[in-house]
Each structure stands twice: as C-alpha cells, then as structure tokens.
Amino acid sequence: MHLRENRTQLREEWARRVTEDQLLTAMTKEEIFAEATTVYDNYVAVLETGSVEALQAYARDLSERIIPRGVEANEVVGIVLLLRDVLGRSLLKKYQSDLVLLNRVMDAYEPASNRIANTVAVSFVQERERIIRQQQEAIRELSTPVLQVRERLLILPIIGVIDSQRARQVTEQLLRGIRANRAKVVVIDITGVPTVDSTVANHLVQTVDASRLMGATVIVTGLSSEIAQTLVTIGVDLTKMKTVGDLQGGIEEAERLLGYKVILEESAKESETP
Amino acid sequence: MPSEAETEVSVPVGSDADIIIARQQGRALAEKAGFSGSDLTLVATAISEVARNIVEHARRGEVVLRMIHQGDKRGISIVARDEGPGIDDISLAMQDGYSSGKGLGLGLPGARRLVDEFELESSVGVGTTVRMKKWLNSHRSVAKYR
Amino acid sequence: MRVPILKQGGYLIASVQSALTDRDLLDLRDNLAQQVGKFRSRGVIIDVTSLDVLDSFAVRTLRTLAQMIRLRGAETVIAGIQPEIAFAMVQLGLDLGDVATALDLEEGLVLLERRTSGGGRRAKRSGN
Numbered sequence: 001m002h003l004r005e006n007r008t009q010l011r012e013e014w015a016r017r018v019t020e021d022q023l024l025t026a027m028t029k030e031e032i033f034a035e036a037t038t039v040y041d042n043y044v045a046v047l048e049t050g051s052v053e054a055l056q057a058y059a060r061d062l063s064e065r066i067i068p069r070g071v072e073a074n075e076v077v078g079i080v081l082l083l084r085d086v087l088g089r090s091l092l093k094k095y096q097s098d099l100v101l102l103n104r105v106m107d108a109y110e111p112a113s114n115r116i117a118n119t120v121a122v123s124f125v126q127e128r129e130r131i132i133r134q135q136q137e138a139i140r141e142l143s144t145p146v147l148q149v150r151e152r153l154l155i156l157p158i159i160g161v162i163d164s165q166r167a168r169q170v171t172e173q174l175l176r177g178i179r180a181n182r183a184k185v186v187v188i189d190i191t192g193v194p195t196v197d198s199t200v201a202n203h204l205v206q207t208v209d210a211s212r213l214m215g216a217t218v219i220v221t222g223l224s225s226e227i228a229q230t231l232v233t234i235g236v237d238l239t240k241m242k243t244v245g246d247l248q249g250g251i252e253e254a255e256r257l258l259g260y261k262v263i264l265e266e267s268a269k270e271s272e273t274p
Numbered sequence: 275m276p277s278e279a280e281t282e283v284s285v286p287v288g289s290d291a292d293i294i295i296a297r298q299q300g301r302a303l304a305e306k307a308g309f310s311g312s313d314l315t316l317v318a319t320a321i322s323e324v325a326r327n328i329v330e331h332a333r334r335g336e337v338v339l340r341m342i343h344q345g346d347k348r349g350i351s352i353v354a355r356d357e358g359p360g361i362d363d364i365s366l367a368m369q370d371g372y373s374s375g376k377g378l379g380l381g382l383p384g385a386r387r388l389v390d391e392f393e394l395e396s397s398v399g400v401g402t403t404v405r406m407k408k409w410l411n412s413h414r415s416v417a418k419y420r
Numbered sequence: 421m422r423v424p425i426l427k428q429g430g431y432l433i434a435s436v437q438s439a440l441t442d443r444d445l446l447d448l449r450d451n452l453a454q455q456v457g458k459f460r461s462r463g464v465i466i467d468v469t470s471l472d473v474l475d476s477f478a479v480r481t482l483r484t485l486a487q488m489i490r491l492r493g494a495e496t497v498i499a500g501i502q503p504e505i506a507f508a509m510v511q512l513g514l515d516l517g518d519v520a521t522a523l524d525l526e527e528g529l530v531l532l533e534r535r536t537s538g539g540g541r542r543a544k545r546s547g548n
Contacts, residue, residue: 172312175503182523206510213506213515215499215522215531290442297473298439312504315473319508322475326442381476384512 002094003044003087011040014079014086023078026069035062036079043083047112052119059123067128076124077117084113144170146177152184153254157247159192167203171210178216185257186211187250191222201236208241217257218242221250281306281341285325287354288334293325296337304350307341308410316388317350317408323385324354324404332358332402342407349390349409357401364394423448425455430462431532433525436471445478449485456492463532464489467525469500479514486519495520495535499528 003010015036018024024032039062042055063076091109095102144166147155154177158170174186188207190196196204208218220243223231231238244250283303285296300321301314309317321337328335335356342351361367368383382404386392391407423444426433432455434448452464466482468474474482486496499522501509509515520535522528 172503172507175506179503179523182527184523184527209515210503210506210510213501213509213521214503215501215527294439294441301472312507315504315508316511318473319475319512322473322477323512326475326477329442384476384514387511387513388508 002091003047006090007040007044010086010090011036014040014083017082017086018079021078021082023075023082024066024071026071027066038062039079039083043080043087043116046116046119047109050112052115055116056119056123059120060127063124063127064131067124067131073121073124073128077121080117080120084117088113144173146173148177148181148183149251150255150258152182152258153251154178154181154183154186155189155247155251156186157189157192161195162193162200162203164199164203167200167207171203171207174207175210175214178211178214183216185254186216186218187247187254188218188220189222189247189250190220190227191224191247193222193227196223196227196230198234198236201231201234201238205236205238205241219244219250219253221245221247283339285337285339286334287325287328287337287356290326290329293322293329296325296339297321300337300339300350300352303339303341304408307348307350309350309408313408313410317352320385320388320406320408321352321354323381323388324352324406327381327402327404328354328356328358331361332356335401347409349407352389352404352406352408354404354406355401356403360398360400360402361394361396362398364396368394423451425451427455427459427461430460430536431529432456432459432461432464433467434464435467435525436469438470439472440478442477442481445481449481449488452485453488453492456489456494461494462536463495463497465497465499465522465525465528465532467499467528468505469502469524471502471505474501474505474509474514476512476514479509479516483517483519486516495532497522497528497531500524 015033018032018036019029027035038058042058046052046055066076088106088109091105092102095105144156144158147157149155154174156170156174156177162170174188177183178186188204190204193200204220208220211218218241220238220241223243223245242253244253281303283299285292285299287293287296297318301318304314304317321339325337328337335354335358338351338353338355340351340353342349368386382394385404385406389406389408391405393405394402395405396402423434423436423440426435432452434452436448440448448466452466455461456464466485471478482498486498489496497520498516501521520531522531
C-alpha cells in the first residue's frame with residue numbers, strides 16, 4: 001500500500017509541518033518524532049483494518065502523558081488534521097492521473113480519516129475529563145478537613161455546596177476521624193454552606209445520627225436565620241440535633257460537655273498565683 | 275447493553291446461619307469487584323436483609339451473587355430468589371414500617387436504600403425474586419430520611 | 421457462636437467475637453436479661469467491635485435487649501460500632517433509639533460509671 005511504502009517520507013513531511021505550525025510546543029522535536037511514528041502507524045492501521053480500538057487505546061494513553069504537560073485539545077486535533085492533509089495530498093498526487101481510481105481511493109480515505117480525527121479528539125477530551133474528575137475528588141477531600149482542636153473534640157467546618165456525594169464523603173471522613181481521634185464531641189460548622197434544603201438537612205441528620213452511634217455528640221453551628229426559616233418552613237425535624245449559634249459558642253458548649261471548663265479555670269488560677 | 279457475567283456464586287439459603295454465609299460471600303465478591311470501605315458493609319447489609327427475607331417468609335431459596343459490568347461501569351448483582359408464598363401487596367411490603375414477619379419492617383425497603391438498582395417481583399403461591407445492583411463509584415442521592 | 425459474658429464488678433460485659441446468627445443474638449438477649457437478675461448487675465456493655473454487619477434484625481434485637489435490661493433495673497451501652505457500620509445503619513434508616521453508645525469498651529465503662537453511680541459527680545463537673 002502506498003501510504004506504508006512512503007512511510008518515512010510522509011512521516012517526516014508531517015512532523016515538519018507540525019513543527020512549522022508551532023503545535024505541541026511543550027514537547028521536544030525528538031519526542032514529537034517518536035510519538036508521530038506511532039500515531040502514523042496507528043493511523044495507517046486504522047485505514048487498512050477499519051478498526052479504531054487500538055488507536056483509541058493509544059490516544060487515551062498519549063493524552064494521559066501529554067495532558068499534564070499542558071498540551072491543548074486544538075493541538076491534538078491539529079496534528080491529526082495535518083496528518084490527514086499530508087496523507088490526502090500524497091494520495092491525490094499518486095492517483096491524479098486516474099480519476100476513477102482516485103475517486104475510489106478518496107471515497108474510502110475520507111470517512112476513515114474523519115473517524116480517526118473524531119476518535120482521537122474524543123479520547124483526548126474523555127481523558128481530560130477523567131483527570132479533572134480525579135482532581136475534583138482530591139479537592140473535595142481537602143475542602144472538608146476534620147480538625148482536632150482539643151483532645152476528644154473535633155471540628156468540621158463545611159464550606160460550599162453539599163451534594164449527595166460530598167455529604168457521603170464528609171460523613172465517612174468524620175466517622176473515621178471520630179475513631180482515630182477517640183472524639184467524644186464534634187462541632188460541625190455550616191456557616192460556609194450557602195443553601196440548606198431538605199436533602200442537605202437530611203444528610204446532616206444522618207451524619208449526626210451516625211456519629212452518635214459511635215458514641216460522639218454532635219453540635220451544629222452556623223445555621224443562619226434564613227436557613228433556620230427555610231428548615232422550619234419545609235418541616236425538617238432538627239429537634240434531635242444540638243444547635244448553637246456560632247462556632248465560638250459551639251466550641252464552648254463542647255468544652256462544657258467534655259468537662260473542660262472547670263479544669264481550665266482552675267489551672268488558670270493556679271498559674272496566676274505566684 | 276446487557277451486563278455480562280464474569281464470576282458467579284450461588285448460596286443456598288435455608289437457615290439463619292446461611293444469611294451469614296451469603297453476606298460473607300457477597301462481601302468477598304464485592305471486594306474482588308473493586309469495592310472498598312463502607313461500600314462493602316452496604317453490600318453485606320443489603321444481602322443480609324434479602325437473605326433474611328427468604329428465611330422468614332419462604333424458609334428456603336437462594337442468593338446468587340455476580341460480578342457485572344456495563345460499558346465502563348463495574349459492579350455487583352445480587353439476586354435473592356425463593357419459591358415461597360409470595361407477597362400479596364408489593365407496594366405495602368416496600369413501605370417503611372410494614373412487616374408481615376418478625377423484622378422491623380425495614381428489611382426490603384432498607385435494602386433498597388443501600389443499592390443503586392432494586393427490583394422486586396413476586397406472585398402469590400409462586401415465589402419472590404429480589405434483584406439488586408450496586409455500581410462502583412456511584413453515589414445515588416440518599417432516600418428521604420424516615 | 422455463643423457470646424461469652426464476663427462479670428466485672430457490678431457490670432456484665434458481652435464481647436461479640438464473630439458474626440452472629442439470629443439465634444445467637446436472641447440467646448445473647450435472653451442470657452443477659454437472666455444474668456442481670458442473677459448478679460444484680462447495674463450495667464451491661466455489649467462490645468460489637470468485631471461485628472461486620474448490623475442489619476435491621478440485629479438492631480431490633482439490641483433495642484429489645486436494652487429495654488429488657490432497663491426493666492430489670494440496669495443500663496445498657498452498645499460499644500464499638502465501627503464507622504462503616506454506623507454509616508450503613510443510618511443509610512438503612514436504623515437507629516438505636518435512646519440506647520447509650522460508646523466508642524469502645526473502655527469508654528463504655530466510663531459511661532456506665534457515670535450513669536449508674538457518678539450522677540453527683542457529673543453534676544459537679546458541668547457546674548450545675
């Protein structure tokens with residue numbers, strides 16, 4: 001087949017145009033050439049067999065390697081379209097004397113090459129989405145720290161929107177935290193939660209109940225008057241939940257529950273007397 | 275696209291000891307399928323509920339556990355089957371708090387909250403089949419509390 | 421498997437060692453209720469640290485058990501519910517009602533101490 005016979009020449013032509021068009025600037029010339037060889041062979045293999053599976057796997061793998069280096073979607077699509085152009089022109093040149101044959105070749109080439117461009121672009125985007133999802137997970141974990149402020153007292157400040165997935169993560173993290181820190185009291189501060197609807201409220205109730213099953217008392221702080229009004233209006237029963245106005249008050253209440261206050265005052269007095 | 279069977283375990287259920295075997299087998303298979311942490315407990319608990327439903331209402335039956343995948347999704351399927359008396363009023367049986375046996379009445383509706391897909395098929399005098407699926411990394415919205 | 425029940429001072433401690441069948445759970449309930457009377461115990465701790473699942477039947481049995489113990493004049497503490505199990509229980513919609521819970525056996529003993537004999541001490545500590 002023509003495209004295989006002229007592999008070296010066509011591949012070089014393509015690599016040259018990729019550099020010319022300033023695509024893949026994040027990669028060295030050698031790297032581009034190495035990847036280009038594999039892309040070329042995969043490309044021709046798809047044209048021959050019509051199966052895109054191997055190419056798809058390679059495109060995902062390639063994307064995984066080049067995304068962290070800042071390669072953009074337009075570059076990836078760009079190089080594939082360039083290869084499409086280089087190969088198309090080469091076929092045109094070879095068969096231009098026989099129009100009937102050229103037509104037949106192009107009829108086969110065009111849909112296949114379109115499919116390749118499509119496959120590569122979709123694989124790249126999917127891979128990038130996967131990476132973004134992974135990063136979101138990581139951020140989520142970071143965004144709900146379980147803090148130990150005193151022995152047996154944990155604080156969980158929740159900031160941002162709570163959806164079901166996050167609520168689950170927060171709850172599991174807190175329960176593990178209770179066991180790891182042998183916590184007796186947990187203060188959950190929801191000052192940073194913009195809206196609390198019945199779903200979020202139910203998650204809160206579940207978190208409180210699960211903590212209690214492990215022997216810990218939960219105090220919820222930071223319920224704004226708007227949120228309090230919403231909860232009353234939609235009829236969420238929070239009577240079983242201990243609530244305190246703000247985080248400061250919550251911590252004081254927690255210390256009282258832990259029996260800290262008396263001890264602290266006494267030790268403060270001791271240190272005052274010389 | 276139909277899900278494809280990879281590994282299948284069938285546990286005959288005829289006594290309360292079998293409930294434990296069923297949920298231990300289920301936990302092991304779920305672990306093999308990639309589940310971890312509290313998901314394993316959720317799977318084991320759901321199996322415990324449907325297996326107990328068999329023991330209480332039909333006395334014997336079986337729980338079939340399978341690793342499944344559908345497109346990119348991987349998961350586990352749990353089918354509890356019996357040839358017992360069947361359930362007369364399914365929507366009543368699925369209501370929280372209803373029980374014709376000795377459970378809390380939370381058995382089947384409770385199991386439904388622990389999995390991603392839940393199907394109950396029953397006819398009087400023929401038997402009952404419960405089909406449940408749980409997928410990896412799918413966190414469905416928690417059902418309304420109480 | 422039979423659950424061993426240990427007598428320690430005025431308390432009974434039942435440590436669950438492995439998965440329990442429904443029958444085992446009912447036996448545990450009956451044995452504890454009987455022994456609370458026999459030893460005139462003031463409190464009971466059920467250590468469920470090794471349990472892999474607490475389903476609706478188990479939770480219902482534990483609740484009934486606590487009620488029976490209370491009628492016999494003693495307090496019950498369920499100790500050692502693992503994070504995953506606590507999570508599964510609330511997903512199931514199960515709770516232990518007003519049965520006391522503790523992180524582990526040690527905490528359970530502290531809690532019983534306070535509830536059964538340390539009432540005065542608790543009031544002093546919290547400043548009331």
